[in-house]
Amino acid sequence: MIEVKGLHKEFDGKQVLSDINIKFSPGECSLIIGASGSGKTVLLKNLVGLYEPDQGDILYDGKIFTKMPLKEKKLFRREMGMLFQESALFDFATVQENVMFPMDFFTDWSFEQKLERVNFCLKRVNLENVNHLYPNQISGGMQKRVGIARAIAMNPKYLFCDEPNSGLDPTTSIVIDRLIQEITKEYQITTVINTHDMNSVMEIGDHIGFIHKGKLVWEGNNKEIMDSDCQPLNDFVFANNLARQLKKNK
């Protein structure tokens, strides 16, 4: 369980997030949606401690993460997995070495054991026979999937994904969404996903928070989202014709 309490964040006097209060529960895919530039990435980076909030706290299972000393934070982070918006794969390492990286540091497994885990994770994201390629030799969508494989390599308790399926084709998108949902339920992971993809929202949105201009203006799930009377949310959800048509037919 992750709790965000009264989070404020500004950059050079420009308010990016104001008074965010939200809870993320284990075994549930929590989606943060919002327009480009609304502050989703900034929120995620505050959650994992890459940015320091200006005000407010972030609690992991009741422990105040924001005030933890660095050493404790470091231990805590071994239970986190994160997929970055631009994948952030290590370009000095092959796909296999990327996924193996956290295992090298934090396990005493033999190479064979590590390799088995790597191949298991790569297979789950539909990647095979790319073990020895470097990140610049694979496509953007493949990089994203390697990023996911790396994020789940250590069986994290908390999983953060920044736009896991931007740049993926619809089929792979759904595969990835389902994968994230599956492991979230299977291992009771607390999963937070940033997205502006309405397909994902309808597919896996157990819990959805809508951010508009740095404020959390709506919370609910994928069954409620179609019938909300929150104007900015409706503008966001029904931005395209197909969605408007669906709503009309309903």
Added chain:
Amino acid sequence: MNNLFQITGEYWQLMSRVFRKPEKWSIFRKQFWTESQKLILASLLLLFIVSASIGAVITIQTANNLESPFIPKYYVGVMARETLVLEFCSTMVALILAGKMGSSISSEIGSMRITEQIDAMEIMGVNSANYLILPKICAATIFSPLLMLTSFFIGLLGGGLLVAITGIITLAQYIEGLQFAFREWYIFYSMIKMAVFCFIITSIAAYFGYYAKGGSLGVGRSSTRAIVVTSTLILIFDLILTKLLL
């Protein structure tokens, strides 16, 4: 001025994260050897060319300027040796390496910073400063005295080659000069200087890379700043160390 305080503060803060016990020695060892190979291979060719030609140039200049019959010919060898060991092989070579090693380290780490690779390590709970920077600093500092020695020998060889080819003085006179009033301490002094300089180059360049921001332009900017700052510090420390050690 404020900026200077901020940089100094951040630098020490970073160094306090760099100088920690590595998570696993096996990983550190592997990184250390990779970095050492990179460092030596990358600087060897440059070192050979520059040292040999400077050795030759010093020899030719000294020989041409020694007109007084009262100064023995072997003095050319003495001059070449002293110039090389006292200043060239440590300070000048370090200034050259500051450009080459410094820019490659700061742009390597800087590009990892802006593509969020460093953040990705931090999220895993890896001390990125320790993992990325410590092996570089150790490799450079430990192997730099060797680089200095190599540069010294190549420089002397360059001078010798010139003497042999042009016959300005005889080779025997040159070699006599090399041995005349030779002080071993100068070699150690030069090796110590080189180790300090290489520590400065790697740690400062790593600092500028680690705190790079503003896209690829920012990476370029930070590696330029790294070179300016390291070159200045090398000259300042040259003065300090000479005062202390000689």
